[in-house]
Amino acid sequence: xxxxxxxxxxxxxxxxxxxxxxxxxxxxxxxxxxxxxxxxxxxxxxxxxxxxxxxxxxxxxxxxxxxxxxxxxxxxxxxxxxxxxxxxxxxxxxxxxxxxxxxxxxxxxxxxxxx
Numbered sequence: 001x002x003x004x005x006x007x008x009x010x011x012x013x014x015x016x017x018x019x020x021x022x023x024x025x026x027x028x029x030x031x032x033x034x035x036x037x038x039x040x041x042x043x044x045x046x047x048x049x050x051x052x053x054x055x056x057x058x059x060x061x062x063x064x065x066x067x068x069x070x071x072x073x074x075x076x077x078x079x080x081x082x083x084x085x086x087x088x089x090x091x092x093x094x095x096x097x098x099x100x101x102x103x104x105x106x107x108x109x110x111x112x113x114x115x
Contacts, residue, residue, distance in 0.1 A: 037111040042098035056098035057082030065101040
């Protein structure tokens with residue numbers, strides 16, 4: 001019997017279904033949270049208070065100097081419309097924040113996500 005087209009897709013989907021049904025034990029404590037201001041959005045992926053990454057992006061898509069910060073973490077400033085920082089350690093406070101500067105002026109600051 002030869003399986004073609006839709007049959008292959010269906011067979012592949014059925015073979016992956018048992019894997020997709022397995023939920024990790026700590027899934028309830030994982031999250032991606034975000035908060036937007038007028039000009040930027042800050043997103044963070046975390047597990048409990050262990051920050052896995054921080055993403056800051058401009059809503060208008062125009063470049064600017066962005067940064068992300070919380071606790072003792074101060075990211076290097078980057079000039080882009082979006083940037084992702086890998087963090088990888090536990091924080092003591094519950095806020096992850098971002099800011100945006102353009103032409104040496106602070107456009108928006110202290111846009112924070114509570115985790």
